[in-house]
Amino acid sequence: MKKFLFNRYDKETLKKKVLEDKRERRVISFYRYVKITDPIAFRDVLYDSLEDLGVLGRIYLANEGINAQFSIPIGNYDALRKFVDFIPELKNIYFNDAVEDKKESFIKLAIKVRKKIVADGLDDSQFDPSNVGTHLSPLEFHQALEEDGVIVVDLRNNYESEVGHFENAILPDVGTFREELPLVEQILEKDKDKKILLYCTGGIRCEKASAYLKYKGFEKVHQLQGGIINYAKAVTDHGLKSKFKGKNFVFDDRLGERITDDVLTVCYTCGNPSDRHTNCANLGCHVLIVQCESCSEKLLGTCSEECKEIVSLPEETQKKLRQEQRKQQKYPTHHLTRKLVGK
Incomplete structure (x- = not known):
């Protein structure tokens, strides 16, 4: 009997199964920049075996490599290690175990073939992506943070760094990695001879960024091996005080791992201290915001009174709003609501 190499269930059924x-x-x-000649065939091999192991999550494949975030039943962990090591392109790949495990972090397995495993906006033919910076272990990075004159750069988006970051780090105010590299180059323009420490969530963005900065003439580029995830585990294991403060934003249903008790940002709605990320419950908006539980309760999980008004409507009316919104992208959702409900 032929296996289906894709998910066949709706969201509610998937949640129930998990x-x-x-x-x-x-x-x-885990991630690796490695030549994958036929990503589509590679995908089918992965999907077939990973589904058998109970893996749920997102895996991106491209000719340049693999980028994976997923969960697996703990009892199948060793079997996963053996399977991955059997594949030449993935042999001995480093597993970055999460700081916190949440059962429903992922509800399905999705393996997608893309042009790049991270959307960086770079033309890789112009430089050598394999000529990366010096990898520092979490403990080496921890020590390097104390050196005089060192420059620390957060290579994540602004919504990630606002809830957690290393002390004294440069936090570029951008919403995508594609925007970030040119800005970082500009910020560091006069510091090409200084020691630069790069970090990101799990390390993948630092791989490409460090190679790019070296190509641009920066002499002392270093990067945190395994990213914030690896650092958080290492300092805990060694009883050290974390120099990363707050939460580490993650791209699954958890939306964050608590590293320290520091709360570095405020609720977008009321301005009180909060680092609770959530997506607006109005699916026509679905904007990512920081919102405290009190405001979320008052606004029915939405970002505004306008969106609260929408989620209070019958589901069929909400669907019509979203359809209308897709047709008329220039109009904000709440404008369409007034139009359709006669306000």
């Missing part, structure tokens, strides 16, 4: 599965799960991420 919650009914009593097995504990481990959240893992």
Whole structure:
């Protein structure tokens, strides 16, 4: 019988299946820049075996490599290691285990073939992406942070760094990695001879960024091996005080791992201290915001009174609004609401 190499269930069914599965799960991420000649065939091999192992999550493949974030039943962890090491392109790839495990972090397995495993906006033919910066272990990075004159750069988006970052780090105010590299180059223009420490969530963005900065003439580029995830585990294991403060934003349903008790930002709605990320419950908006539980309760999980008004409407009316919105992108959702409900 032929297996389906894609998900066949709706979201509610998937959530139910995950919650009914009593097995504990481990959240893992890994990446590697490596030549994959046929990503589509590679995808089919991965999907078939990973589904059998109970893997749920997102994996991106491209000719340049693999970028994976997923969860797996803990009992299948060793089997996953053996399977991955059997594949030449993935042999001995580093598993970055999450700081926190949440059962419903992922509800399905999706393996997608893309042009790039990270949207960086770079033309790789212009430089050598394999000529990366010096990798520092978490403990080496921890020590390097104390050196005089060192420059620390956060290579994540602004919505990630606002809830957690290393002390004294440069936090570029951008919403995408594509925008970030030119800005970082501009910010560091006069510091090409200084020691630069790069960090990101799990390390993948630092790989490409460090190679790009070296190509642009920066002499002392270093990067945190395994990113914030690896650092958080290492300082905990060694009883050290974390120099990363707050939460580490993650791209699954958790939206964050607590590293320290520091709260570095405020609720977008009321201005009180909060680092609770959530997406607006109005699917026609779905904007990512920081919002405290009190405001979320008052606004029914939405970002504004306008969106609260929308989610209070019958589901069929909401669907019509979203359809209308797709046709008329120039109009904000709340404008269409007034139009359709006669306000």
